[in-house]
Amino acid sequence: MRHTLPIAPQFYVTAPQPCPYLDGRVERKLFTALQGDEAQILNDTLSKQGFRRSQNVLYRPSCAECSACLSARIRVADFQPTKTQRRIQKRNAHLIRSANAPWATEEQFALFRTYLDSRHADGGMADMDIFEFAAMIEETPIRSRVVEYARPDSDGGPAALAAVCLTDLLDDGLSMVYSFYEPTLRADSLGTYAILDHVEIAREAGLPYVYLGYWVPGSAKMGYKANFDALEIFRDRRWEPLGDPSAYEEATRPTSTDPIAEQVARITLPDGRARR
Template sequence: MQAHPLQYYLTAPQPCPYLPGREMQAVLVDPAARAPTGHYGRLLVEGFRRSGRLVYRHQCPCCSACVPVRIPVHEFRPGRGQRRCLRRNADLHLRQVLRPNLDEHLALFRRYLDARHPGGGMDDTTRDDYADMISDRHCGVLLLEHRLGSELLAVAVTDVTAHGLSAMYSFFAPDRPARSLGTYAILSQIAEARRLGIAHLYLGYWIAGSEKMAYKTRFRPIEGRVNGAWRPIAMP
């Protein structure tokens, strides 16, 4: 890894949350440090990812199943299902916010976690935790609100760098399954990257055969970072 003016730490092995029977380790950027301008974008290109205050890259000694993936947004063309998703949500209003209503966001965030990820470790997220998650400690952060009238239906928390946008976290009303709001949130981030003239939208990690991560490869073409280089991922 190229030398950077930051410290890095290797986590202790822990059970892998994705693949039973395996252990996971990660390289962490010093959580107390504020990265220099532009640094986080370079880390994205190197396969790092942000989760709240933590910037990390999986570095498991006996496994390379986690593949960082990104969408080359200027080459992306929505598939049939994604075009239907866009039509179903044409009545939503997209708004960029700098100072969100934290209580409104947190209420939707908790509804989403209770329905989609109960017991996933984020159940006790407080107002301060959420404010920290959307802070601009490492880079610019864009909050995309999707509203039906005044009702908040979805939020996409997007990291903004010159090297790419990163879909850090999206959450949405769990009682509107027909709208496919998770897909719509990614489509809106692709559109925003195009508007800004940014080449890639990073989607974090993908594991072949993982049902929970399969949605990422429905956005095509898609690239993965394998053996230190970004290359197209061939899909059947």
Template sequence: MTYTSPRRPQLFYTTAPMPCPYVVGRMERKVVTDIGGPDAERLHNRLSRAGFRRSHTIAYAPVCPSCSACVPIRVPATRFAPDRTQRRTLRRNMMIEGFEVPAHATTEQFTLFQRYQFARHAEGDMAAMNFYDYRAMIEDTPIDTLMIEFRTPEDQLVCVSLIDRLDDGLSAVYSFFDPALDARSLGSYAIMYLIEHTRRMGLPYLYLGYWIRDSAKMAYKARFRPAEILFRGAWVPLDGHEAPQDGSGMTRFPISFPE
């Protein structure tokens, strides 16, 4: 599979089937492509609008034959309106401040990352990551990547978000937080902070990755309204559109790149 740019052909590869980490009993396949090189920013922007996500120097998207539960979702930053629960979360965390920092791994971040993985995803592959694996996740990027560190007034690091900057928004790559502070709903607070950060930067969208209606780990993304999903190659309002579960709404090759 190829997408031909004015400069060079872009090669896409399909991974072998593996058990889905989100929906029990299903298998997942991904299409992947290398986005390294001088054209990385432009390509990453176009792929992100087409529903791809980044990991290191690779962009990927699900291409599961009989399932399209993974639905790309984004929040229009200027139109986001927190609901009652989200307003309580904002008030609960009003003393926590976010600081934009370069995408450089620190031992302080890694300690928090390990605590989060052991508490929330102990059986997952990321729980086995050492510091060098973590540093690669943070620093191995060919595009404009930054981090937000969330700290208490006592300078305690309680949450971290890794973010890619796009030409039409920010993309939330990965966030983790102190599992001992579950009552603060720091994951939701981080998303709302990033929505506001996107708005302050004059960018229209915060990309949240994949919304999976049937996954407790991923269904929460639909709580940030209004939201848009990528449905049959076009970004449409989430309200009034259900995520198809049988593959009928999947974007197939040739890839459609929304402008």
């Protein structure tokens, strides 16, 4: 009988382009394809090493002169909401949560367009059409869910969609891939509420972490993640408590980084071996 050995993933680097988080910076990403029978375990393994998923690609920042972007996750067992966050939970307690298969709907897309036009009209997703939106939601080779939050109608009509989060299920937690919400409800802090609710979902499921993507000190778009208790960041190939956010100010300045070949060589693959 012939046996086919799994093919080790190949890693590539994107061309430099303007950084979406810090003015005057240039970003570059290290990425690999996420496909085949081993997609789930590859996603689980690389997520623990600071990678994020976008459709069928796993990536992490690999900028030549900057190390500001740090993967962040919440330790569920140790998390305690602040007084402000408890008020946000209470304010949104009426929302109806549903977790569905990753299937795009017209209602989701309408909310997505409203969100982008209000919050990120000049961002990289500003021109996405319904087909590209559907690809973002549906092109997932792993276990994913679309978590929706809807407002009940006081007159008994259908509930109105208020927030949506595309969420991956990892072996050690939930990864919040992308969230959007009704911008007219800004006072309700729906983005914060979605994170708080995912902590509760993970707690109920016995999962230790909620992955939030990248925390970027000095970025107005990404700095909010430091407001969450029990936050860890991935730095120097290990997870560590965030500590004082102001101590990371130096990370927003140009620093030397390891060569790409060395970065790739240090990646641990699902079989436990380093990538060589």
